[in-house]
Amino acid sequence: MRTEQRSVAPRLMNVAFCSSSVGCGHTRASVAIHDALRARGQLSEATFIEALEHAPRWFSTVYRDGYLRAIRHAPRVVGAIYNSTDIPRRDRRPLGPALDRFEDRVMANFRAHPGLHAADVVVSTHFLTSALLGRMRMRGELRAPVVTVVTDEHPHAVWLHRGVDLTCVASRAARTAAIAGGMDPARVEITGIPIDPRFCMTHQRSFAVTEQPRPMILVCGGGHGLGDIPAVVRSLLATSLHCTIVVVCGKNAALEVAMRGLQSSGNAEGASGPELRVLGYTNAMHELMAAADLMVGKPGGLTTTEARAVGLPMVLLQPIPGQEERNADMLVSLGAAVRAQRATDAGPAVAAIIGDPVRLRSMRIAASAAGNPRAAFDVATGISALLAQGNQCERSDRLLGRPAA
Numbered sequence: 001m002r003t004e005q006r007s008v009a010p011r012l013m014n015v016a017f018c019s020s021s022v023g024c025g026h027t028r029a030s031v032a033i034h035d036a037l038r039a040r041g042q043l044s045e046a047t048f049i050e051a052l053e054h055a056p057r058w059f060s061t062v063y064r065d066g067y068l069r070a071i072r073h074a075p076r077v078v079g080a081i082y083n084s085t086d087i088p089r090r091d092r093r094p095l096g097p098a099l100d101r102f103e104d105r106v107m108a109n110f111r112a113h114p115g116l117h118a119a120d121v122v123v124s125t126h127f128l129t130s131a132l133l134g135r136m137r138m139r140g141e142l143r144a145p146v147v148t149v150v151t152d153e154h155p156h157a158v159w160l161h162r163g164v165d166l167t168c169v170a171s172r173a174a175r176t177a178a179i180a181g182g183m184d185p186a187r188v189e190i191t192g193i194p195i196d197p198r199f200c201m202t203h204q205r206s207f208a209v210t211e212q213p214r215p216m217i218l219v220c221g222g223g224h225g226l227g228d229i230p231a232v233v234r235s236l237l238a239t240s241l242h243c244t245i246v247v248v249c250g251k252n253a254a255l256e257v258a259m260r261g262l263q264s265s266g267n268a269e270g271a272s273g274p275e276l277r278v279l280g281y282t283n284a285m286h287e288l289m290a291a292a293d294l295m296v297g298k299p300g301g302l303t304t305t306e307a308r309a310v311g312l313p314m315v316l317l318q319p320i321p322g323q324e325e326r327n328a329d330m331l332v333s334l335g336a337a338v339r340a341q342r343a344t345d346a347g348p349a350v351a352a353i354i355g356d357p358v359r360l361r362s363m364r365i366a367a368s369a370a371g372n373p374r375a376a377f378d379v380a381t382g383i384s385a386l387l388a389q390g391n392q393c394e395r396s397d398r399l400l401g402r403p404a405a
Contacts, residue, residue, distance in 0.1 A: 079321020
C-alpha cells in the first residue's frame, strides 16, 4: 500500500543504514532505501553499518550461525520461540530488561560507531539494531532520529521499540499489530517492504493468456539457498513439462555444485522434457522474476515482496515457523500462491498450475494486486517528512518524559 504523498522540500541527508546479515533480506532492504533516496536526489552521504561486524566474534557466531543452524535442524523450536516472544516489551519483565542490558554491553562498539553520531537520520532494517538504537534514543545517547523498516509482513514484538521515531510496516494489518504492540499510532506508517527500485522499471508481462513455447520456472532459496532445493529440482525434472527451470543458488556454494552436477548429468536434457539452468549469486533477480511464469521457493519477506512487484505467482516451500508461515498464509489467502507440503510435491504443484492457463492468470493478477514496487520510495518519503518536521528534540524529550526546551 502506498503512503499518502506529502509536499516535502528536498533535503540532502547524511544517512546511516544499520542492519545485521542474518539472512540477506535485511541488507537488501537497506540498499533499496539508499537507492531510492539517491534517485530522489536527497542523499548526501551514506554509511552502511553491519552490526555484527562490531560485536565480539563469539556473539556474532552464535547469533548468526546459531540461527541458521536452528532453522535447518530445529524449525519447530524456532517457531515456538517466535510465538512465545511476540509480546510487548512492557510485558517482558523481569527477563527483558536484563537481556536489553546484555545486548547493550555486547554491542558497545556498534553503539559508539561514529557513523551513527554523524548522521542526520539512522535507518534500521533489522530488529537487533532497532532495539539498540531505540534504547539509545530513549537515553539521549543518539541525536539523529531513528527509522525502523520492518522486513516481514508481521511486525513481531522484537521489531517494536518506543524510542524509535518512525516505524514503517508492510500493510494496514501490520500497522494495527504494531499499535497493539504498544507503538504510538502517529509514528507507525504503512509503506510496504522496500525492494530494489529496479522493480519499478521492470516490465510486467501482460496478463493475457498466451501459449508460451517454454514456460520458465524460477527456483530459489533466498540469498543463502535454503530449503531442500535438490529435491525440488528433481521433482520438477520428473515432470513432462516442456519448460526451463532456472535455479538461483545464492551464496550456497555446495548447492551450486550439486545443481551443476545434476545439470551435466544429462537428466535435464531432452527435446520434450525440462531444461535446467543454474545460477549462483545474482543481482538480476528483477529480470529473472519478470521473465518467469512461476516461482518455487521459501516465503521470505523480501523474496515474496519482489515477486508480487512483478506479478509472479509462487509455489511456497517449507516456511520457517513464525514469520515465514505468516507470509505464506497471507499469500495463499490472497490467491497469489499455493503451498507444497514437501519438496517432492513441487513438481506436481507446478505442473497443475502451468497446465491451467486460467488459474495461472488469476494467480498473476492476485500477486500483482498485492505488490508495491515503489515501497522504497514510500519509505524515503517518510524519512524526508520526519526530518522536515524539525521537532526531533521535542520527540526525544517527550519520550524521555520531560518538557521540550
